[in-house]
Amino acid sequence: MRRTKAFIPTCKDAPSDAVLASHIFLSRAGFISQVAAGLYSYMPLAKKVIRKIENVIHDEMFKVGAQEVELSFVAPSDLWIQSGRIDKFGKELLRFYDRKEKLFVLGPTHEEMMVDLVRNRVTSYKSLPLHLYQIKTKFRDEVRPRYGLMRGREFIMKDGYSFHSSESDLDREFDALEDTYKKIITRLGLDFRIVEADSGAIGGSGSKEIMVIADSGEDSIAICDKCEYGANIEVYMDMDSVDEDFDATSITDIKEIKGDNNCPFCDGKLSITKGIEVGHIFKLGTTYSKALKAEYLDENGKSQPFIMGTYGMGVSRLVAAIIEQHHDEAGCIWTKETAPYMINIMISNIKDENQVEMGEKLYLQLLDANVEVIIDDRKERFGFKMKDAELIGFPYTVIIGKELSNGVVEIFDRKSKEKTSINAEDVFNKVMELL
């Protein structure tokens, strides 16, 4: 891509109401544009990042044996009446009538739709387990959308649903998905913790959240400095109001966190930090299959409701979470798996024919090697282009500037902000090593 042709409207000023780094930088760097409260348009850079995240998710979901589907965004309200959630969800569920005066809703999550898809199609225990997922725009008419992509009303979510014939098989799938989620978030380059969570309004038993560690997170979590243990503080608060017949080990946890901060599972110390919830996995059980009468025949020919799990991951929220965890005062710092362009070739002085020639040659070489590369061929000054590159956050910028007359170019590392001088003829190989 040529910067002169790219639709990347960068700006010195952030929207006046932006508070979070991700909101400020994604707006300034030309990734997103607000349309209305909680509604954003994705511009080319954001679209590329989203696609990269989606690809990682698809890749890992494939490995765990899940199959991709896509359910319609608009759903007949009947299903929501059957499940009883039409009232439970309240005004967050956006509803409207079509021309025939039939009531529809915009899908905020798709348990009902997925159960409806599977029921009467999967009718035997022999077909189980089954795991279907989609990556889809969701709509929740939040009372108070805020923080840019972090809490929009319209957002992109990967949501998966598994169907089983036994609790133990659900447990197995649940653990497998926890592992898959860890792999996904690790590949995206994020520091995270899995925490025990409350199963909330969706219902069900086991529930874990995957939290990206960031100071700006909306959730307070307790994490151990030695082992993987983590817990959502909100859970503890809720547990306080629960009486004595609640799980005793959890009660112990409360004492630990409130007392000497010892980890309940090892000899490490717990500390409180902030996290962004980017994923949530639930053991749903038979809540929806019973309500919607989704059943299969077991080995004895007896009808049984599917035992289900549900697994969500906020894709658009991840875009924001990446920046919350990876930014500095100058702008975004994309990780390798998420960068919209891995390499930015910056021609310092567009009037210098040698610089242009060198830049163009490298550009074509990298394109040919299938590297995601952008060339800054604008008639701007060095400082302007550097600031712009830092704001957008390309992992590496090849600076072709005044040192070229000595046969030298530089590679600027966005994260460390260090410039490394190298011989111009070695730059292609050097860049390929970095990827």
Add this chain to the structure above:
RNA sequence: CGGGGUGUAGCUCAGUCUGGUUAGAGUACCUGGUUUGGGACCAGGGGGUCGAAGGUUCGAGUCCUUUCACCCCGACCA
């Protein structure tokens, strides 16, 4: 859903209290020129139903009424 705030150029904002030329600045954009290693400079230029509707007045961005939108703080969620 409570409490508070803001709507003026693409963006960030002044002007409103105390009504009175042709509604401003910075930035961004266009043209020409000078610059070219850290968001340059000079000159010229385009861009506004002052959120909307109604009212008061000789006269409304400014005062009154209504309304809409957006944002911030709290209770809920990927």
